[in-house]
Amino acid sequence: MHLGLTEPVRECQYNQICTRNSSPMENVGHTKKRSPQRKWQIFPGRNRFYCNGRLMMARQTGVFYLTLVLIIVTSGLFFTFDCPFLASNLTPAIPVVGGMLLIFVLGMLFRAGFTDPGVLPRATPDEAAFLERQMDATNGSSGPGYRPPPRIKEVVINGQTVKLKYCFTCKIFRPPRTSHCSLCDNCVERFDHHCPWVGNCVGKRNYRFFYLFILSLSFLTVFIFAFVITHVILRSNRTGFLSALKDSPARYPFTKGNCQMLSHITPRSQAGSKHSEVPISVDACVCALVSVWFVAMRACGFYRRWSAFLDGVGLTVLEVVVCFFSVWSIVGLSGFHTYLISSNQTTNEDIKGSWSTKRAKDNYNPYSHGNVLTNCCAALCGPLPPSLIDRRGLIQPDTPQPAPLSNGSSGYTTQLHTHMCDQEQCIQSTKFVLQAATTPLLHSGPVVIGRGGPPLSGKSSLGVTCSSLAPNQPSLPSSMPGLSCAGDMLALRDPETHCHHHHFVSPEETPSPPGPMPLTLPCTAHAGHLNPAQLYDPASQDSLHEDSVRGLVKLSSV
């Protein structure tokens, strides 16, 4: 009898494997025939990827292009109009050095903008479930609909207590110094800030590029401005000032950084007549910027008021205001980040005052290496960690990847190519099983879960469950081939579990039951103790039902 019963069971299970292709989920199955996707295409964060996943930026990149345009246009004008004169009259090293500086600035800008800042991949379903279980164990389990209060782990780092928060989006406990960027929707290691000028977050992996970018940009703007002034002075010494102005086009659209230099020049203008030409040339040079303001003001309808203002002393005031902002923005930023690097703090920590002595008397920065030089060297010359998100990796069809969760995969299973359900199948199957479990049936959920599936050795329990559920989807619970094959008698339960386990191995192998899945454990244990008479007993049915629902809730929570 045992043998006779296994035959139809195995056949049904085999049919389940086959019928997967003819199920309504067939169109999902067809997605496997497309070219293999790369992981960046299903990355859950709000990022943009270019060059097939090699470059990574934030979603809003408009300001980045503005930065690029400002730098290139200013440098372009410098090279076009000033360098020929300077190269021939002073030294050809000027355009060379300028060119090198410009290339360095652009290189650092691209590197800061396109590098992965240190994004932490979201937790895999198994990992998230493990953490949830740990948190439930420590805090007591709560109802399925209740969101527990934010979990905090305390760690002592070099004598200082640090709180690690649980990130509900990424489902991980954030490592120290990691913060979740709301713009990019990622947890970033050693999160400094989200910089719209470089179009990316600034974190562990691109902080040095960002710092070198603002530092070299300061040098570049100082360089350009100094040599523009030199050019005008030299020309005026040779040919007279007015003709100097005529020869060199005074239409230099200045970057903010260039304008900062004006603030250095302006005070000197009061020193004497020798320098009197300088503020005039400066005013002439800044008229391009002013023209931009004119356009803006006209657009705003303030033209009349502004023209009167500018005719008067407005120009100098305007220039001072603009230059003050420019000084603060570029050189000030460089100085601020130099301070942060030397004390090994992030902008985030400095703004929050995490290690400030104002918070607590014995507060100190546990990450600092002690002296300024070591801190600087560690930040700038330390080892460059690799990207933790495998952007260009291929998505393996056999890995279960629920859409909102991580893009991680079971590394050790990447070599296996088995018939595996897709994400949609998993979700659909789960929903269907939950529906099935809530209907009072003789054969409740866990038995369904216990159905065999395609050979899935080494898979996570979720994946195995999904694939085993998938064939059952199109049919009603009571008419499921597996269930009907299981028979209406409990006598079949054990041989059926045997077959189920067998199917974890391979259809060809002789049925020898390997270990049961954790979800089926309550069921099989239960099953072993029931007899056909008890099967129809409402009490045992309820307990079966309860077990199945519990099992399924666990399934759905994973």
Add this chain to the structure above:
Amino acid sequence: MATEFHNLQELRHTASLATKVFIQRDYSQGTICRFQTKFPSELDSRIERNLFEDTIKTLNTYYVEAEKIGGQSYMEGCLACATAYTIFLCMETRYEKVLKKISAYIQEQNEKVYAPRGLLLTDPIERGMRVIEVSVFEDRGSSGSSLSSSGSSGGSAQR
């Protein structure tokens, strides 16, 4: 312990996954990559404590080597900066070299120590360096006996 798993391929194809144990990071020394050496209770019956702790300690040593700030890393950093980081198009960073060593070590440990015991370590880099994932497989030998006992008891209950 069943010794039927002679290699990793056999393990993957013949065993069923029972559970996964996650070894978390140890942040007591800062943000450097270091894993807790505390022996998880789920592995109590599967592997000897000292073997497991040795593996974790060796991995920690590798990570310390990768993140070491010293003469070599400074030279590499300065050279990279001088070449505007284009040098990394040609050569790989020290961190990447050590990561390759770590992958090879984990592979070797899996083959020699863990697969014969029905366990499998996953390289932490594949989990974002957050955890070491230890997959616990139910080997057919032990589980077969447990199932047959439940099967026989079930069968007897049916009769």
